Amino acid sequence: MLAGAARLERRARADLGVSRLPDALGHFGRYGGRYVPETLMSPLIELERAYAAARRDPKFHARLRRLSRDYAGRPTPLYEAARLTERGGGARIYLKREDLCHTGAHKINNVLGQGLLAQRMKKRRLIAETGAGQHGVATATVAALLGLECDVYMGSEDIERQSLNVFRMRLLGARVIPVESGSRTLKDAVNEALRDWVTNVRTTYYLLGSALGPHPYPMMVRDFHSVIGREVKRQFRAATGRLPDHLLACVGGGSNAIGLFHPFIADRAVRIVGVEAGGHGIATGQHGASLSAGRVGVLHGSMSYLLQNDDGQVAVAHSISAGLDYPGVGPELAYYKDTGRFEFVSVTDEEALAAFQSLARLEGIMPALESAHAVAHAMKLAKSLSRRHHMVVGLSGRGDKDVQVVSKALGS
Amino acid sequence: MTRLAKTFEALRARRGRALVPYFTAGDPSLADTRRLVIEAARRGADVVEIGIPFSDPLADGPVIQRAAQRALAAGVTLPRVLELARDLRGEVAIPLVFLTYYNPVLAFGLKAFARSAADAGADGVIVADLPPEEAGPLSDETSAAGLDLIHLVAPTSTPARMRLIARRSRGFVYVVSLTGVTGVRDALAPDLVTQLRALRLITTRPICVGFGISTPEHVRAVAPYADGVIVGSAVVRLIEQHAGTSRLLEEVGRFIASMKAPLQEGE
Ligand SMILES: Cc1ncc(COP(=O)(O)O)c(C=O)c1O
Numbered sequence: 001m002l003a004g005a006a007r008l009e010r011r012a013r014a015d016l017g018v019s020r021l022p023d024a025l026g027h028f029g030r031y032g033g034r035y036v037p038e039t040l041m042s043p044l045i046e047l048e049r050a051y052a053a054a055r056r057d058p059k060f061h062a063r064l065r066r067l068s069r070d071y072a073g074r075p076t077p078l079y080e081a082a083r084l085t086e087r088g089g090g091a092r093i094y095l096k097r098e099d100l101c102h103t104g105a106h107k108i109n110n111v112l113g114q115g116l117l118a119q120r121m122k123k124r125r126l127i128a129e130t131g132a133g134q135h136g137v138a139t140a141t142v143a144a145l146l147g148l149e150c151d152v153y154m155g156s157e158d159i160e161r162q163s164l165n166v167f168r169m170r171l172l173g174a175r176v177i178p179v180e181s182g183s184r185t186l187k188d189a190v191n192e193a194l195r196d197w198v199t200n201v202r203t204t205y206y207l208l209g210s211a212l213g214p215h216p217y218p219m220m221v222r223d224f225h226s227v228i229g230r231e232v233k234r235q236f237r238a239a240t241g242r243l244p245d246h247l248l249a250c251v252g253g254g255s256n257a258i259g260l261f262h263p264f265i266a267d268r269a270v271r272i273v274g275v276e277a278g279g280h281g282i283a284t285g286q287h288g289a290s291l292s293a294g295r296v297g298v299l300h301g302s303m304s305y306l307l308q309n310d311d312g313q314v315a316v317a318h319s320i321s322a323g324l325d326y327p328g329v330g331p332e333l334a335y336y337k338d339t340g341r342f343e344f345v346s347v348t349d350e351e352a353l354a355a356f357q358s359l360a361r362l363e364g365i366m367p368a369l370e371s372a373h374a375v376a377h378a379m380k381l382a383k384s385l386s387r388r389h390h391m392v393v394g395l396s397g398r399g400d401k402d403v404q405v406v407s408k409a410l411g412s
Numbered sequence: 413m414t415r416l417a418k419t420f421e422a423l424r425a426r427r428g429r430a431l432v433p434y435f436t437a438g439d440p441s442l443a444d445t446r447r448l449v450i451e452a453a454r455r456g457a458d459v460v461e462i463g464i465p466f467s468d469p470l471a472d473g474p475v476i477q478r479a480a481q482r483a484l485a486a487g488v489t490l491p492r493v494l495e496l497a498r499d500l501r502g503e504v505a506i507p508l509v510f511l512t513y514y515n516p517v518l519a520f521g522l523k524a525f526a527r528s529a530a531d532a533g534a535d536g537v538i539v540a541d542l543p544p545e546e547a548g549p550l551s552d553e554t555s556a557a558g559l560d561l562i563h564l565v566a567p568t569s570t571p572a573r574m575r576l577i578a579r580r581s582r583g584f585v586y587v588v589s590l591t592g593v594t595g596v597r598d599a600l601a602p603d604l605v606t607q608l609r610a611l612r613l614i615t616t617r618p619i620c621v622g623f624g625i626s627t628p629e630h631v632r633a634v635a636p637y638a639d640g641v642i643v644g645s646a647v648v649r650l651i652e653q654h655a656g657t658s659r660l661l662e663e664v665g666r667f668i669a670s671m672k673a674p675l676q677e678g679e
Contacts, residue, residue: 025545035514035541037471039566039591042573181477187468194470199592201568298514298541299468311489312519313467 021332026215026302029338031331034214035298040194043201048216050121055223060116067112071145072102074109074227078235078392083362084375088382091389094244095365096232098256098396105368105397106225106256107138111207113224115142118205125149125204129193131158131186131252132323132370133165134397135209140174142207150174153192155185158322165401183316186252186326190300210253211330214301218330225259232392233263240390246271246381249394250373251291251344252323254330256396262332265341274333275377277319278346288317289346290329291337299327304334320349320409321369321402351376353409356399368397369405415507415535416560416583419458420618420639429675430458430640431631432620433647433668434511436479437462438488440655442496446503448651451665453504456672459620460504461538461642464493464512471513471540473595475645478652490520494532501533509536509562509583517550526553536560536583544580551580560584567591567607571614578615584639587611587621596645597624600633608637632674643671 026032034044054060068074076097085093098106118126126143128150130136136152143150152169156178159166169176182188190213197206211221229247236244247264249257251274264270279287287293290305297306299314307315307327319325336342347355352369355376360366367375371394378393385391399406413421423430433452437445449460465480465488472480497508510529517525517539529537537559542550544563554561560583565574568591578585587608590601604621611619621634622642631641650667654660 033546034543035546036543037540037566037588038543038564038573038577039471039568039588041543041545041566042568042570181474182467182481191468191470195473195593198471201591296518298518300470301541306515308515308519310519312516313484314515 021335022215022219026219028332028335031304031334032215032218032302034301035303036214036301037198039198040201040214044214044216051117051216051220054117054120060120064113064116068109068227072108072112073100075231075235076100078232078239081363084359084379085382087358087362088379090387091246091382091385091391092387093378093382094236094390094392095395096228096260096392098228098394099365099367099371099398103134103138103141104400105134105138106228106259107135107209108141109227109259110209110221110224110255111138111142114207114220115146118148118207119146121205123203123205125151125200126207127151127153127193127196127204128207128209129153129186129189130209131189131325132321132368133158133162133169133401134323136174136176137165137168137172139207139209140169140172143174144172151196152176153179153189153196155179155183155189157184158186161322161405162401164404186322187314187328194300210255211258211332212253212300212302212304212328218302218332221255222258222262222332225255226262228256228259228394229261229263232260236392243267243270244390244392246273246389246391248273248275248374248378248391250275250324250370250396251329251333252288252326252370253328254333256394258330258332260394261342265336272342273377274342274344275373276344276346277321277324277373278348279318281348282346286318287346288319288324288326290327291333291344292346294327302331304329304331320352320405321373323368323370324373345377347373347376353406355379356406365395366399367395368399369402371396414558414560414583416459419507420584423458423639426677428677429635429638430620431456431668431672431675432459432461432640432642433457434461434463434642434644436465436476436483436648437493437496438465438483438486439479439648439651440482441486442488442492444655444660446496446499447661448664449500450503451661452668453506455665455668457506457668458640459507459509461509461511462493462497464490464510464516466513466516469513471593473593473645475596475649475652476594479648490516494528497529497534498532507535508533509538510534511538511540514539514542522550522553526550526557526559530557530559534559536562538562538564538586544576547580562586564588565611567601567603571610574611575614578611578617581617584618584620585611585615586642587619587638589621589623589625592623594623594645596626596649600624600630604634605637608634612637628670628674631671635675641671641675
């Protein structure tokens with residue numbers, strides 16, 4: 001009986017990919033931490049404790065595992081994209097199909113975990129920020145599933161770009177609150193969500209949507225998404241008997257990327273590449289490539305790379321994909337950039353659009369524009385590599401939400 | 413003894429309380445902020461807080477957010493706010509305290525900031541998103557430069573955190589009166605007095621209360637339990653209403669005098 005419980009706990013811990021980083025105060029080297037108003041410090045510590053308790057509770061894991069399977073559709077397939085591979089004429093490309101998750105993106109992994117945590121903490125109301133609307137839809141979904149109230153902050157600029165997702169959130173019973181401050185995109189939505197949380201912290205759970213923000217969010221979000229990388233490891237081994245040579249994922253705040261990458265960090269032979277939004281090109285200054293072109297700074301509660309001017313004012317990011325249109329990035333990615341374990345590159349709007357079309361025509365898969373960034377770089381990289389080389393691309397979401405944006409960009 | 417310590421000691425000696433108005437530097441212009449601070453000192457302000465604007469002020473409500481946006485649009489930068497402080501130091505004798513967020517300070521350089529601020533004649537700094545756990549590096553520099561790094565206590569702070577913050581805070585302890593962001597409020601938080609009493613049992617440092625304090629009645633209600641009262645959004649809102657008119661100084665000056673009245677000695 002006791003041995004059984006211990007085994008369950010071990011399995012539970014393995015499920016969440018528990019690792020040594022961050023340290024007790026939420027630091028990944030110099031990054032991360034908790035740079036927040038004092039009002040949020042005790043609530044963050046309380047959240048950290050509640051999460052630690054949930055992590056030790058086999059019932060929590062069992063429930064999360066069951067919902068991930070029966071509700072979200074896990075495990076998602078690992079698909080060998082033969083025609084895409086052929087087009088590249090080089091390395092073999094596999095797609096991790098997070099686009100097949102319930103609600104259409106990887107975001108559901110995190111909201112199920114945090115939603116169950118909010119319920120354990122007896123919070124009645126969820127708040128969230130959203131850029132592309134995917135995290136907002138996912139949060140609204142889990143709120144409906146668990147019978148919680150839900151308010152989603154969304155920049156008014158993004159509300160325009162992603163009207164389909166706005167409607168979906170409303171259908172799911174959430175309130176979408178337009179954010180008119182600053183650049184009216186994701187960064188301002190995070191500000192507003194944090195302001196709401198500062199005000200209603202006793203009753204409200206802030207369900208942050210990427211691997212950023214103050215500790216324990218980067219750790220928690222990483223743990224809930226690590227299921228992506230763990231499945232890839234198992235599936236890839238089953239298919240080929242070995243590990244992939246390359247992993248690629250797009251990086252907005254970094255949640256799908258760290259989820260795919262984290263279980264492979266110790267596997268030194270696996271090369272890990274994050275793909276940022278190059279927007280109109282790094283040289284134009286209009287992009288979302290914080291790791292490639294930013295400097296160390298503090299935004300939204302943690303230290304990381306940040307797009308900013310010389311005076312420490314946060315820059316407005318640009319990307320054709322709302323989900324990558326963010327001037328910061330999660331602290332764990334910053335840490336592994338500095339150690340050299342992860343590499344970061346960027347892909348322009350135009351290249352992402354081309355990859356969106358290629359994947360649609362060659363494989364019958366319309367990727368989210370965010371994910372199309374990773375596909376674009378994979379196609380570039382594959383050309384220079386041999387057929388014996390295997391790469392796995394995190395296909396973080398599906399492109400239905402982007403059809404209007406793509407149609408406008410293609411002038412059709 | 414620092415200028416802040418002297419100010420609070422002198423006030424305590426005559427049973428007075430400090431009025432601490434807040435101005436966002438450069439709202440509507442740096443020249444206006446200069447005139448406003450001088451007027452505030454003339455009308456009874458004991459300490460002045462000068463906000464260094466930041467693009468993403470997540471502890472601020474709409475009023476101060478708009479002020480920061482106006483200031484940034486007017487081209488205000490941290491070096492220019494330091495110049496303003498240097499200029500003001502020649503004009504007023506009261507302590508000047510910067511209020512900002514961590515990123516502009518980090519971008520300027522912690523050591524450079526602490527030295528330049530002290531050199532300009534500033535007395536303290538409050539960093540809204542820098543709790544004591546993360547404040548080590550800045551605190552080393554401000555201590556070396558002789559600048560007071562002021563920490564905040566919130567309604568959600570546990571007793572253990574209140575002790576930690578009171579111990580680390582220099583100059584005074586800033587009590588956030590409510591669970592929320594800055595902004596004008598109709599009523600004070602119901603448990604504020606309990607919170608202030610609890611803090612008094614923990615520390616002998618001066619205590620200043622801010623967030624939401626907007627009327628002389630609010631001031632009167634908290635005065636018995638604190639060493640000073642910080643008034644932010646109510647001042648900034650007046651500036652917003654009267655910016656660009658000839659009545660700006662008079663309106664703000666009169667409001668400051670009305671807020672100071674309940675804090676006079678013997679009251
Ligand atoms: C499909 C998809 N991929 C990626 C992202 C970027 O977020 P992250 O970097 O946290 O994975 C988003 C964000 O909205 C998204 O919707």
